[in-house]
Amino acid sequence: QVQLVESGGGLVQAGDSLRLSCAASGRTFSSYAMGWFRQAPGKEREFVSGINWIGSRTGYADGVKGRFTISRDNAKNTGYLQMNSLKPEDTAVYYCAARHISSYSSNQYDYADWGQGTQVTVSS
Numbered sequence: 001q002v003q004l005v006e007s008g009g010g011l012v013q014a015g016d017s018l019r020l021s022c023a024a025s026g027r028t029f030s031s032y033a034m035g036w037f038r039q040a041p042g043k044e045r046e047f048v049s050g051i052n053w054i055g056s057r058t059g060y061a062d063g064v065k066g067r068f069t070i071s072r073d074n075a076k077n078t079g080y081l082q083m084n085s086l087k088p089e090d091t092a093v094y095y096c097a098a099r100h101i102s103s104y105s106s107n108q109y110d111y112a113d114w115g116q117g118t119q120v121t122v123s124s
Helices: 027-032
Strands: 004-007 010-013 019-022 033-039 047-052 058-060 068-073 076-085 092-099 119-124
Touching: 004 092, 010 019, 019 033, 019 092, 019 119, 033 068, 033 076, 047 068, 047 076, 058 068
Parallel strands: 010 119
Antiparallel strands: 004 019, 019 076, 033 047, 033 092, 047 058, 068 076, 092 119
16 A cells, blocks of 8 residues: 655646645555546546656646646655646646556546545636
């Protein structure tokens, strides 16, 4: 099991940027894929972005392509989500998750470990 802790959320204005971090415990994190998901009030949790174990493959939801960038630093056991050109519709609680194999998935049920989430609020 991997313990995950997100940070970096906050209140920003439309057009601003934020970088979320996901700190992982355990030496196995470097062999796991990682995903970022988000959940807005009254909506289901949705896939935002995923990255494979070594960072060579990434994927994004259509609504964030070209604005968000996922990355990871396995030496630091940390994953990141750089969010640029934020929009009010990006407002949500953002979660990072670890999948116990090397490739990421857009299906939240493929992930075994989850962080507690960090709130991102974008004002117009």
